[in-house]
Amino acid sequence: MTDLSVTTIQTNIYWEDKEANLIMLGEKICSLHQQAQIIILPEMFNTGFSMNAAALAEDMNGPTIHWMKKISKENNVILTGSIIIKEDNVFYNRLIWMMPNQQMGFYDKRHLFGFAKEDQFYERGDKRLITSVNGWKINLQICYDLRFPVWARQQSNETSIAEYDILINVANWPEKRNHAWETLLMARAIENQCYVIGVNRVGKDANNQNYIGNSCIINPLGETLYKKSEEEDIHHTIFKKDDLLNIRSSYPFLRDRDHFMIH
Numbered sequence: 001m002t003d004l005s006v007t008t009i010q011t012n013i014y015w016e017d018k019e020a021n022l023i024m025l026g027e028k029i030c031s032l033h034q035q036a037q038i039i040i041l042p043e044m045f046n047t048g049f050s051m052n053a054a055a056l057a058e059d060m061n062g063p064t065i066h067w068m069k070k071i072s073k074e075n076n077v078i079l080t081g082s083i084i085i086k087e088d089n090v091f092y093n094r095l096i097w098m099m100p101n102q103q104m105g106f107y108d109k110r111h112l113f114g115f116a117k118e119d120q121f122y123e124r125g126d127k128r129l130i131t132s133v134n135g136w137k138i139n140l141q142i143c144y145d146l147r148f149p150v151w152a153r154q155q156s157n158e159t160s161i162a163e164y165d166i167l168i169n170v171a172n173w174p175e176k177r178n179h180a181w182e183t184l185l186m187a188r189a190i191e192n193q194c195y196v197i198g199v200n201r202v203g204k205d206a207n208n209q210n211y212i213g214n215s216c217i218i219n220p221l222g223e224t225l226y227k228k229s230e231e232e233d234i235h236h237t238i239f240k241k242d243d244l245l246n247i248r249s250s251y252p253f254l255r256d257r258d259h260f261m262i263h
Contacts, residue, residue: 002134004166004239007036010215011045011232012203013172016056018046022067029071029079034236037133041081042170042201043143044093049172049205050084053121057086068098076100078133081170081199082109082142090123095140095170097131105129109142110151118144128262130164136239137164139194143171146184146198154192156259161252165244166195173200175212182214182227189218193247193254195239202232220247 009028014020025046029039043049046064047056058064064083072079078099085094085106093109108125112118128151129140145151146169154163167188173181181198189196195218202213217226217237226235248254 002241004038004134004136005034005036005236006038006040006197006239007032007034007234007236008040008197008199008215008217009042009234010200010202010213010228011042013042013045013048013201013205015048015206016050016052018056018064021046022064026067026071028234029075029077032075032234032236036077036236038078038080039075040168040170040197040199041079042199043082043172044084045081045170045201046083048201049116049143049209051117051121053084053086053091057084057091059086065096065098065104068096068104069102072098072100073102080140080168091121092125093118093122093142094125095129095142097129097140105131107140107142109145111144111148113144135241136166137162138166138168139164141167141169143169143173145169146171146181146188149188149191150262152188152192153260154194154254154257155261161254162193162248164192164194166197166239167192168197169199171198171200172205172209172211173198174209176210178212178214182216185216185218186222186224189220190222193220193251195219195244202230220244221251 082095095107097105107129
């Protein structure tokens with residue numbers, strides 16, 4: 001496991017305007033001065049959190065996937081964030097994990113936000129995606145997943161005390177529930193002894209929801225290493241392996257956790 005460099009992009013999102021969002025995000029990424037191995041975008045970064053799935057969905061060969069391939073390859077970076085995907089005549093809020101070699105993984109949002117009727121328009125996923133970069137294992141989740149600790153819990157592993165090292169959550173989390181956002185990010189970091197990266201948006205959408213961002217990076221002790229409120233921001237962080245290993249060896253709490261499997 002070597003050091004890992006990550007850039008988070010907290011941005012406003014043009015409502016249901018994919019072309020404008022991809023141009024805007026492409027300009028932000030191409031203007032970066034620091035080289036990252038991973039760039040993280042918010043949930044539904046090309047449309048905003050919309051229930052207009054039928055009009056906005058793409059397939060896995062659509063223009064946003066092609067844009068991600070292009071940006072990832074040209075900048076030699078892993079690019080991730082969620083978009084609306086249609087597959088087998090149903091719609092998914094799907095996080096794409098795009099690598100510079102054009103290979104990709106994906107995670108379909110497990111917990112659909114029924115309060116906004118997301119469950120009436122989208123199909124929920126049933127598989128976690130834990131990927132690996134430079135020896136760091138990374139668990140990928142979307143917004144409302146954050147409220148469900150079992151889905152994020154470090155499970156039993158015969159070969160390692162920890163199933164993953166970083167939890168990434170991409171979100172459109174509104175200002176009115178910001179206290180829950182920050183509290184849950186810290187809780188997931190403490191209980192799983194991992195870094196947590198929460199990437200949220202700013203601005204106001206067509207549903208009159210206001211977003212203040214508060215994208216955060218939390219260390220395994222629950223301490224906030226980065227937080228930005230109210231405005232757009234691009235932040236670069238280098239995660240060091242010794243910091244993580246020292247915390248886990250000094251406080252071996254994961255050894256005492258309950259062992260279970262998610263079915």
